[in-house]
Amino acid sequence: MDSSNYLRIKNKIPLNVKILAVSKGFKSQEIKTIHNIGQNDFGESKFQEAFEKQLILKDLKKIQWHFIGRLQSNKIRKIVQNFKYIHSVDSFQKLQRISNISFEEKKTPLIMLQVKFSDDPTKGGFNPQFLMEKWNEIKECKNIILKGLMTINPKGLSSRENSELFIKCRSLADSLDLPDCSMGMSGDWEEAVDSGSTWLRLGTLIFGDRSK
Numbered sequence: 001m002d003s004s005n006y007l008r009i010k011n012k013i014p015l016n017v018k019i020l021a022v023s024k025g026f027k028s029q030e031i032k033t034i035h036n037i038g039q040n041d042f043g044e045s046k047f048q049e050a051f052e053k054q055l056i057l058k059d060l061k062k063i064q065w066h067f068i069g070r071l072q073s074n075k076i077r078k079i080v081q082n083f084k085y086i087h088s089v090d091s092f093q094k095l096q097r098i099s100n101i102s103f104e105e106k107k108t109p110l111i112m113l114q115v116k117f118s119d120d121p122t123k124g125g126f127n128p129q130f131l132m133e134k135w136n137e138i139k140e141c142k143n144i145i146l147k148g149l150m151t152i153n154p155k156g157l158s159s160r161e162n163s164e165l166f167i168k169c170r171s172l173a174d175s176l177d178l179p180d181c182s183m184g185m186s187g188d189w190e191e192a193v194d195s196g197s198t199w200l201r202l203g204t205l206i207f208g209d210r211s212k
């Protein structure tokens with residue numbers, strides 16, 4: 001694998017924007033290659049696949065693992081035990097479950113709440129209105145640190161449509177006083193940066209094509 005894409009993006013983005021290298025579908029050796037040039041944050045979307053790589057890479061103490069996949073209730077304990085960040089908390093029920101389990105496990109994961117700004121039936125996420133109404137209850141959840149919002153735009157949008165959805169996410173985060181927005185992937189990261197993203201989730205752009 002060639003690290004030039006990673007370095008090119010790294011040099012293009014403002015310092016307050018962080019890169020989450022999405023390593024799902026790639027091997028621990030490829031994670032090592034990117035880690036060796038200074039990347040510490042890695043994102044995975046399936047627990048079992050991630051856990052195998054975490055075991056292989058356990059001596060690399062600077063790596064921080066982020067869970068970005070759909071949260072199955074029966075995997076939440078293992079995710080709380082093994083990930084520092086969870087970006088994909090898409091319902092109040094799951095947030096409460098994470099909070100309760102984190103208390104039992106003496107952990108305090110950093111949380112991004114996934115929000116849905118368009119009617120995409122293939123994606124989960126909080127409805128923005130519901131999130132605002134529920135906010136006082138959400139804030140009371142123990143043993144978690146609410147860091148920000150996460151959103152995934154539908155495929156096939158124009159650059160302008162992507163920006164519009166990202167700007168909605170940024171304004172909602174601002175109105176809730178949340179510092180982070182996890183938004184922007186390989187195809188729409190430039191719009192996300194311009195709209196106030198603080199975490200770009202980049203897979204293909206860094207590691208290449210997952211189908212290889």
Ligand SMILES: *Cc1c(COP(=O)(O)O)cnc(C)c1O
Pocket residue numbers: 022024045068069152185186187201202203204205
């Ligand atoms: C796979 C994935 C990414 C990275 O996608 P690329 O298009 O490869 O950059 C980002 N976010 C989530 C939630 C993902 O599942």
